[in-house]
Amino acid sequence: xxxxxxxxxxxxxxxxASTPDVVKKLVGQGFEVVIETGAGxxxxxxxxxxxxxxxxxxxxxxxxxxxxxxKVRRPDEADVEAMRAGGLYIGLLESCGEDAILPSLLAxxxxxxxxxxMPRTSRAQSMDVLSSQSNIAGYRAVxxxxxxxxRFLPMMMTSAGSAKPARVVVLGAGxxxxxxxxxxxxxxADVYAYDVxxxxxxxxxxxxAKPIDLDLGESGAGEGGYAKELSDEAKARQQAALADELxxxxxxxxxxxxxxxxxxxxxxxDVVQRMRHGSVIVDLAAASGGNCPLTVADEIVERHGVTLVxxxxxxxxxxxxxxxxxxxNLLNLIEIMFERGESGPQLKDLSADDIxxxxxxxxxx
Amino acid sequence: xxxxxxxxxxxxxxxxASTPDVVKKLVGQGFEVVIETGAGxxxxxxxxxxxxxxxxxxxxxxxxxxxxxxKVRRPDEADVEAMRAGGLYIGLLESCGEDAILPSLLAxxxxxxxxxxMPRTSRAQSMDVLSSQSNIAGYRAVxxxxxxxxRFLPMMMTSAGSAKPARVVVLGAGxxxxxxxxxxxxxxADVYAYDVxxxxxxxxxxxxAKPIDLDLGESGAGEGGYAKELSDEAKARQQAALADELxxxxxxxxxxxxxxxxxxxxxxxDVVQRMRHGSVIVDLAAASGGNCPLTVADEIVERHGVTLVxxxxxxxxxxxxxxxxxxxNLLNLIEIMFERGESGPQLKDLSADDIxxxxxxxxxx
Numbered sequence: 171x172x173x174x175x176x177x178x179x180x181x182x183x184x185x186x187a188s189t190p191d192v193v194k195k196l197v198g199q200g201f202e203v204v205i206e207t208g209a210g211x212x213x214x215x216x217x218x219x220x221x222x223x224x225x226x227x228x229x230x231x232x233x234x235x236x237x238x239x240x241k242v243r244r245p246d247e248a249d250v251e252a253m254r255a256g257g258l259y260i261g262l263l264e265s266c267g268e269d270a271i272l273p274s275l276l277a278x279x280x281x282x283x284x285x286x287x288m289p290r291t292s293r294a295q296s297m298d299v300l301s302s303q304s305n306i307a308g309y310r311a312v313x314x315x316x317x318x319x320x321r322f323l324p325m326m327m328t329s330a331g332s333a334k335p336a337r338v339v340v341l342g343a344g345x346x347x348x349x350x351x352x353x354x355x356x357x358x359a360d361v362y363a364y365d366v367x368x369x370x371x372x373x374x375x376x377x378x379a380k381p382i383d384l385d386l387g388e389s390g391a392g393e394g395g396y397a398k399e400l401s402d403e404a405k406a407r408q409q410a411a412l413a414d415e416l417x418x419x420x421x422x423x424x425x426x427x428x429x430x431x432x433x434x435x436x437x438x439x440d441v442v443q444r445m446r447h448g449s450v451i452v453d454l455a456a457a458s459g460g461n462c463p464l465t466v467a468d469e470i471v472e473r474h475g476v477t478l479v480x481x482x483x484x485x486x487x488x489x490x491x492x493x494x495x496x497x498x499n500l501l502n503l504i505e506i507m508f509e510r511g512e513s514g515p516q517l518k519d520l521s522a523d524d525i526x527x528x529x530x531x532x533x534x535x
Numbered sequence: 536x537x538x539x540x541x542x543x544x545x546x547x548x549x550x551x552a553s554t555p556d557v558v559k560k561l562v563g564q565g566f567e568v569v570i571e572t573g574a575g576x577x578x579x580x581x582x583x584x585x586x587x588x589x590x591x592x593x594x595x596x597x598x599x600x601x602x603x604x605x606k607v608r609r610p611d612e613a614d615v616e617a618m619r620a621g622g623l624y625i626g627l628l629e630s631c632g633e634d635a636i637l638p639s640l641l642a643x644x645x646x647x648x649x650x651x652x653m654p655r656t657s658r659a660q661s662m663d664v665l666s667s668q669s670n671i672a673g674y675r676a677v678x679x680x681x682x683x684x685x686r687f688l689p690m691m692m693t694s695a696g697s698a699k700p701a702r703v704v705v706l707g708a709g710x711x712x713x714x715x716x717x718x719x720x721x722x723x724a725d726v727y728a729y730d731v732x733x734x735x736x737x738x739x740x741x742x743x744a745k746p747i748d749l750d751l752g753e754s755g756a757g758e759g760g761y762a763k764e765l766s767d768e769a770k771a772r773q774q775a776a777l778a779d780e781l782x783x784x785x786x787x788x789x790x791x792x793x794x795x796x797x798x799x800x801x802x803x804x805d806v807v808q809r810m811r812h813g814s815v816i817v818d819l820a821a822a823s824g825g826n827c828p829l830t831v832a833d834e835i836v837e838r839h840g841v842t843l844v845x846x847x848x849x850x851x852x853x854x855x856x857x858x859x860x861x862x863x864n865l866l867n868l869i870e871i872m873f874e875r876g877e878s879g880p881q882l883k884d885l886s887a888d889d890i891x892x893x894x895x896x897x898x899x900x
Contacts, residue, residue, distance in 0.1 A: 184685075213685065213813075214685050214686075214811075214812045214813030214840070215812075216812060216840075295694040296694045296695060298694070298695075301693075301694070301695075302693055302694075302695040305691070305693055306687075309687060309689075309691075313678065313681045313682050314682065316678045316681075316682075317678050317679065317681075317682045317852075319853075320549075320578065320579050320852075320853055320854045320855035320856070321579075321853060321855045321856040322671075322674060322853065322856050324674075324718075324721065326670070326674075326856070328666075328667055328670055328860065329660040329661045329663070329666070329667070330661060330663075330666075330667040330860040330861075330863045330864050330867075331859070331860065331863045333856050333859065333860075353689075353722075356689065356721055356722055356723060357718075357721055357722065358721060446579075447579045447580075447581060448578075448579030448855050475579075475581075487682075487685075488684075488685055488686060488687065489685045490685035490686045490813050491685070491686040491687050491691070491698050494696075494698065495693065495695040495696065495698075496695075498695045498696045499695050502695075
């Protein structure tokens with residue numbers, strides 16, 4: 171059973187789907203691992219480390235011509251072209267509804283395990299790349315804010331007087347939001363947080379932040395622990411009630427995403443205008459239209475004296491750890507997909523396990 | 536008594552010598568304050584705030600044609616040209632030994648208070664800009680390291696496994712070093728620190744870091760709490776003994792400066808080669824030749840897989856708080872320089888106070 175790990179080719183992508191540590195485990199389990207030359211270099215994993223772990227270095231064609239392809243980012247047509255017909259693909263598809271690449275994959279007889287379809291069960295948690303990568307995004311968002319904010323995050327008491335701690339507001343208390351709260355608290359900021367799901371209140375408090383309570387007349391708790399979309403009326407109430415809290419913030423980290431929908435507007439232009447000159451907004455929803463309408467995806471812009479960070483790939487800024495977590499997620503997944511056979515690992519029936527069944531995208535679906 | 540605050544014109548400088556808060560106090564004490572249009576904008580202080588504080592906006596010529604000029608960075612010939620003859624200058628001179636600008640200043644009859652000559656006494660501490668700005672540099676250096684390091688600084692326990700905390704080594708436990716230690720500790724890193732002055736050991740421990748003990752055969756404690764230069768023999772012993780500790784580090788922040796000397800080499804090329812791929816060195820001595828010979832002043836370079844940050848003006852990256860501290864330092868200094876008179880503040884005899892006497896650079900000296 172041959173596993174391939176290609177170099178990710180999306181602009182700005184620095185991660186790699188597996189690391190030398192994990193490759194060593196896979197080889198130990200009887201897999202043959204082929205890695206494209208230079209695939210891990212940007213993440214801090216040199217080719218020599220993969221070789222030492224038992225992988226074989228190869229050109230691009232060799233890394234794609236495998237039984238099981240491990241990818242981070244969505245493949246393009248050229249990637250599909252290079253795949254071995256009838257193989258297995260594990261990676262993010264990054265698609266909602268109509269998708270040009272999926273028919274190409276299926277036409278080639280590929281069986282696709284789409285990582286964004288991972289069920290949100292406790293058994294699946296150790297394989298959930300959305301969760302592991304969001305965690306990293308939440309950490310890195312606060313580091314980015316600290317690097318772009320013209321003041322200290324912590325309170326500073328010096329002989330030249332003291333500086334008050336920054337007031338940080340985190341919108342959305344999912345995995346990314348909770349890690350953003352934790353990181354901003356570590357740095358000594360005064361942290362406030364808001365989420366439409368009332369059950370997040372206790373988690374916010376447990377991290378030392380103050381929950382912002384708004385009365386919307388309805389709950390935003392949706393299926394599977396995700397947020398659902400609010401009614402228009404509730405959205406308007408939410409914006410108005412949030413505005414005063416947000417205008418007082420010096421750093422805002424927004425993480426409000428609804429799967430396969432445009433991100434909700436939580437930070438209006440009016441709020442940006444009211445914020446203090448030099449404040450920073452890190453909009454983790456930039457790729458989905460942004461939680462602030464002034465955010466520009468993949469850019470850092472200044473509007474009304476406020477810096478808006480619209481970077482869309484924060485995990486790629488922490489590529490060593492992001493790849494390590496991603497690789498371990500995939501290792502955990504692979505371990506439930508295969509059983510030990512005499513001639514090496516044998517693929518189990520993917521439709522028989524609720525995790526792989528949920529992720530599997532087949533021609534019929 | 537007219538005070539002038541010009542726009543700083545050095546490339547990359549974003550600070551301003553006074554802030555609206557401090558201007559308000561100066562105006563309250565009877566000073567007339569003139570500020571160059573846009574002087575505070577890059578630091579997050581709009582012109583309107585200075586006007587509201589009682590300052591008068593002016594062009595460059597007006598901000599220089601004053602009794603008392605408040606500057607951040609060393610003036611150039613054009614600045615001296617614009618100064619009112621016989622005026623007072625407060626600012627950094629940034630010069631050692633021979634200096635072309637000082638004769639120009641003195642030829643114009645300026646009395647110069649050089650902020651780097653501030654005595655290191657407890658009474659002077661609230662006026663010490665070297666200290667307040669070093670504090671900021673130490674904080675910002677660690678934020679920069681976190682933003683350039685491809686992994687987490689804190690330990691992370693996730694369902695995809697855990698990431699160990701980064702191993703951070705801080706060289707030099709002066710004001711910058713101690714703040715770097717504190718910030719790295721806040722972020723959850725495992726912090727080690729080294730200083731030639733044995734008396735810093737307790738401060739290092741009190742911040743939760745581990746002191747690195749080396750036997751050099753002599754102490755590096757110099758006059759006034761600064762470090763002195765070691766003998767060549769002791770330097771060689773220091774490098775060798777440090778090398779093993781440094782090679783294990785993932786982030787190094789170096790702060791070893793000796794006034795008016797080339798910075799000592801503490802991180803050799805051999806150490807950089809031994810460090811893990813993706814590690815980061817922030818060299819706060821970059822402007823004085825660097826504590827690492829591979830550092831390039833004002834640049835961020837990669838050598839042997841390690842990122843070397845050679846930025847030379849970290850306070851300018853936190854311009855709002857840096858300017859606020861600087862402005863308060865200057866306010867505290869001005870308060871000992873003047874006494875209340877019937878027609879406004881009256882300059883006292885600068886040679887009569889040990890602080891101003893130490894700072895004063897006069898034609899005779």
